[in-house]
Amino acid sequence: PDPPFGSGRNSPTMVYLAMVAKGDVVIYEAKLPGPSTTKNPPENQLQFIVHQALDSLDQKIKSNSHMYLKEVDRFNNMPVSAFVTAGHVKFLLLYHAGTLEDGAIKQFFTELYKNYVKVCMNPFYLKNTPISSAIFADRIYMLARNYFLR
Amino acid sequence: PASHLLPPPHQPPLPLGAAPAVWKMSLAKMARLGDATFEKMDKVNSELLAMTYGAMVTTLIKDFQDIKTVNEELEKMGHNIGVRLIDEFLAKSGITQCRNLKDTAHSIAKIGFKMFLGINAEVAWSSNPRQFSIEFKGNPLIEFVELPEEYKDLDYSNILCGVIRGALSMVQMVVTTHLQRSELKGDPLTEIQVTLQKVNAEKVKGDDD
Numbered sequence: 001p002d003p004p005f006g007s008g009r010n011s012p013t014m015v016y017l018a019m020v021a022k023g024d025v026v027i028y029e030a031k032l033p034g035p036s037t038t039k040n041p042p043e044n045q046l047q048f049i050v051h052q053a054l055d056s057l058d059q060k061i062k063s064n065s066h067m068y069l070k071e072v073d074r075f076n077n078m079p080v081s082a083f084v085t086a087g088h089v090k091f092l093l094l095y096h097a098g099t100l101e102d103g104a105i106k107q108f109f110t111e112l113y114k115n116y117v118k119v120c121m122n123p124f125y126l127k128n129t130p131i132s133s134a135i136f137a138d139r140i141y142m143l144a145r146n147y148f149l150r
Numbered sequence: 151p152a153s154h155l156l157p158p159p160h161q162p163p164l165p166l167g168a169a170p171a172v173w174k175m176s177l178a179k180m181a182r183l184g185d186a187t188f189e190k191m192d193k194v195n196s197e198l199l200a201m202t203y204g205a206m207v208t209t210l211i212k213d214f215q216d217i218k219t220v221n222e223e224l225e226k227m228g229h230n231i232g233v234r235l236i237d238e239f240l241a242k243s244g245i246t247q248c249r250n251l252k253d254t255a256h257s258i259a260k261i262g263f264k265m266f267l268g269i270n271a272e273v274a275w276s277s278n279p280r281q282f283s284i285e286f287k288g289n290p291l292i293e294f295v296e297l298p299e300e301y302k303d304l305d306y307s308n309i310l311c312g313v314i315r316g317a318l319s320m321v322q323m324v325v326t327t328h329l330q331r332s333e334l335k336g337d338p339l340t341e342i343q344v345t346l347q348k349v350n351a352e353k354v355k356g357d358d359d
Contacts, residue, residue, distance in 0.1 A: 118294055121197075121200075121201065121293075121294035122204075122294050122295055123204025123207060123294075124204075124208060124296065124297070124298050124301070125296075132298075133296055
């Protein structure tokens with residue numbers, strides 16, 4: 001049976017997604033279902049890890065013109081994978097090493113980008129503000145399930 | 151406005167009880183006419199329309215702050231569009247004069263909505279013979295739109311209500327319209343309720359006026 005949305009919070013396995021806009025404003029973050037059985041890092045560390053990764057990411061952006069930047073940083077045994085949109089919004093994915101394939105992450109990011117663009121097309125959405133749409137959250141959860149759970 | 155309509159083509163007298171069959175034919179014919187007119191129309195990118203309309207609605211909200219006022223403004227804008235749109239509707243579709251309210255309702259749904267918005271709309275009737283509803287799914291105006299909680303009373307597509315009211319006012323029909331159901335508010339379809347208030351007699355200007 002499918003776990004109800006939100007149970008990802010209490011499940012032992014997860015992938016952490018953060019979407020960061022201009023000025024390092026986090027416009028979306030979520031714990032998504034993942035295949036790993038390793039214990040998650042504590043909550044307060046997650047944000048710290050992501051912000052640390054942003055610095056490494058900024059360095060990489062200068063030299064790399066691709067949108068998908070693969071691994072930009074690593075915390076203990078957890079890599080951070082990054083994707084930068086044309087509008088310089090950064091998607092960061094924190095996961096347990098060896099549990100996710102490069103191809104799956106890239107496809108996830110591409111689909112996430114499409115969904116992000118749809119949010120931007122909503123006349124009521126203000127740029128660089130947190131995304132509160134439940135429809136968006138559900139879609140991202142489903143994407144994670146499709147690409148990360150084998 | 152109504153004076154440039156062609157008189158209806160000569161119809162043979164109908165035997166009693168033949169009305170339903172004639173009616174069905176009329177409806178299918180209207181749908182075909184709607185499709186044919188839609189093909190003739192110049193098209194514009196629907197995403198461009200949706201985003202332009204969305205920008206306009208959000209600007210109205212910013213200017214007026216009050217949602218009720220925004221709803222009224224959208225209706226007024228629609229009315230202004232409707233009084234001009236009716237001429238294009240009559241000219242491009244080539245439709246003959248409507249015999250009754252049923253014809254009017256079906257021409258709006260099958261021809262009007264089809265040719266201007268590409269929407270396949272249906273007509274629903276209530277116990278009130280002077281009232282009908284235009285029902286449809288897939289409104290191009292609401293593409294990508296999600297109504298935030300604080301604007302749940304916003305009648306986002308209210309401009310369409312105004313267009314119907316304005317257009318009918320030019321053919322001597324005074325109606326009130328109301329956005330009864332909306333896909334944006336979680337309903338399965340969008341419903342615009344139209345109520346006939348009165349039919350004006352045609353005013354013919356005399357030579358002295």
